[in-house]
Amino acid sequence: MFESAVGDRSAPTLSQLADAGTYRRAVTTFPSLTPVCLTSIATGAHPNVHHIPHLVWWNRQERRIVEYGSSFGAIRAAGTRRSIRDTIVGMNRDHLSKDAETIYEAAERTGLTAAAVNITCYRGPHRYLPTVPGIAPATFGPRRFFFYNLYESDPIGAPLAVRDRAHGSVDEYAAAAGRWLVTRDGFDLLVYYLSDIDFASHLHGPDGVREQLVKTDGSVRALVDAAGGLDEFLERYAVLVCSDHGQTHVDRAVRLQDHVRSSDTVTASNRAGMIYTDAPRVAAASLDPVEGVDATFFLEDGAVVARRRGDEDAALLDEYPLGRERVTAALQNPNAGEVLVSAADGWEFADLAGLHHAGGGSHGSLTTGDSEVPILGVGIDPPARTIDVKDAMLSTLRPPVT
Numbered sequence: 001m002f003e004s005a006v007g008d009r010s011a012p013t014l015s016q017l018a019d020a021g022t023y024r025r026a027v028t029t030f031p032s033l034t035p036v037c038l039t040s041i042a043t044g045a046h047p048n049v050h051h052i053p054h055l056v057w058w059n060r061q062e063r064r065i066v067e068y069g070s071s072f073g074a075i076r077a078a079g080t081r082r083s084i085r086d087t088i089v090g091m092n093r094d095h096l097s098k099d100a101e102t103i104y105e106a107a108e109r110t111g112l113t114a115a116a117v118n119i120t121c122y123r124g125p126h127r128y129l130p131t132v133p134g135i136a137p138a139t140f141g142p143r144r145f146f147f148y149n150l151y152e153s154d155p156i157g158a159p160l161a162v163r164d165r166a167h168g169s170v171d172e173y174a175a176a177a178g179r180w181l182v183t184r185d186g187f188d189l190l191v192y193y194l195s196d197i198d199f200a201s202h203l204h205g206p207d208g209v210r211e212q213l214v215k216t217d218g219s220v221r222a223l224v225d226a227a228g229g230l231d232e233f234l235e236r237y238a239v240l241v242c243s244d245h246g247q248t249h250v251d252r253a254v255r256l257q258d259h260v261r262s263s264d265t266v267t268a269s270n271r272a273g274m275i276y277t278d279a280p281r282v283a284a285a286s287l288d289p290v291e292g293v294d295a296t297f298f299l300e301d302g303a304v305v306a307r308r309r310g311d312e313d314a315a316l317l318d319e320y321p322l323g324r325e326r327v328t329a330a331l332q333n334p335n336a337g338e339v340l341v342s343a344a345d346g347w348e349f350a351d352l353a354g355l356h357h358a359g360g361g362s363h364g365s366l367t368t369g370d371s372e373v374p375i376l377g378v379g380i381d382p383p384a385r386t387i388d389v390k391d392a393m394l395s396t397l398r399p400p401v402t
C-alpha cells in the first residue's frame with residue numbers, strides 16, 4: 001500500500017519524501033506484533049535482548065498472564081486496571097530488560113534531547129506523573145514525552161486521544177504533539193508513532209487502507225508544515241519513515257488451546273502463538289494436523305527445531321525472511337513460551353477472549369507479508385532490518401551517538 005500510494009502520489013507528503021530519499025523494504029522481528037516490533041525498533045535488538053515476547057504472555061515469576069491488548073483503544077475497551085497498568089507502565093518499567101538500552105536513553109546519556117510520541121516503548125530517564133492524578137502510576141520517559149494524553153512532558157492543550165479511535169483522534173493527538181515539538185525545534189531526536197493505519201488495516205484488510213494512508217500522510221504533513229515547508233524541514237532534520245510490521249488478509253481463525261494438553265498454557269493472538277509447556281515436542285506434535293498452523297519452533301539441547309506437519313527440518317527456517325535469526329532470538333527470550341507457533345496464510349489464532357480479525361487484516365507470523373516493511377530514509381541510509389533503525393538514527397546526530 002505504501003509503494004502504491006507513493007507510486008501514484010495519492011500520499012503527497014510521503015511521495016515528496018521518497019523523491020528526496022532512498023526507499024527499500026526491510027524485515028522486522030518475530031513475532032511480528034506491535035509491542036515486540038516497536039520495542040525492537042526502540043532498542044535496536046530482537047526479543048532475546050529486550051524480553052518483550054508477544055501481545056500476550058505468561059509471566060513465570062508472577063504466575064499470571066500479561067495482556068497488552070491489540071491496541072491502546074482495545075485496552076480501554078477491555079477496561080481492566082491490570083492490563084492498562086501492564087501496557088502503559090509495566091511493559092517499560094518491569095518487562096523491558098534493564099540490559100536493553102532505548103534510543104532515548106542512548107541519546108540523552110550524551111546530553112541530547114529525545115522525544116517520544118505515542119510509541120509503546122518509551123523508557124527514558126525522566127519521571128512523569130499522569131495528567132489525571134491517580135489514573136496510572138508514575139513512569140519514566142524521555143525529556144519530551146507525549147503518550148495518549150496520559151503523560152505529557154509539556155502542556156500542549158491537545159484534545160483527548162482515545163475517545164474516538166475509529167475517527168482517527170489518536171493520530172490527531174500525535175500530530176498536535178508533533179506540531180508543538182517541531183514548531184519549537186524542541187528535540188534532537190523524535191520518535192513519532194502513528195497507529196491509526198494498523199487499526200484500519202485490521203478492520204478493512206491491508207488493501208483497504210488507502211483512505212487511512214492519505215490521513216496518515218496528513219499527520220506527517222503536520223510536522224513538515226510546522227517547520228515551514230519541506231525544504232526547511234529537511235534542512236533541519238534527517239528523516240526515517242517505516243512501519244513496525246506488515247499485514248496480510250485473514251479469513252479464518254483457530255483456537256490453539258483446543259489442540260494441546262490442558263496442562264499447557266497457550267498465549268495467542270493475531271498470527272502468532274506461544275505454548276508454555278514442560279513437553280515442547282509433544283505440544284508441537286499436537287499441532288501437526290491443525291490447518292491454521294504453518295510451523296512450530298522449539299529448542300532442544302540449545303538447537304532450534306523447526307517443524308511442519310510432522311517433518312522436522314532446519315531448512316524450513318530459510319523459507320522466511322531472516323528466519324533463522326528471528327526464530328532463534330524469539331526462542332531465546334526468557335519470557336517466551338517453549339513452543340512458538342506461526343500461522344498459515346489466511347489464518348489467525350483466536351485470543352483469550354476468542355476474538356480475531358477474520359475478514360480483515362492481521363500480522364504476527366514469520367511470513368513475508370507480515371514481516372516485510374517499507375522503509376524510507378532522507379539523509380539516513382534505510383537499513384535492511386528494523387533492529388538497525390536505532391543505530392542508523394543515532395549515527396546522524398551531531399555529534400553521532402554510539
Ligand SMILES: [Zn+2]
Pocket residue numbers: 034070198199202363
Ligand atoms: Zn496490529
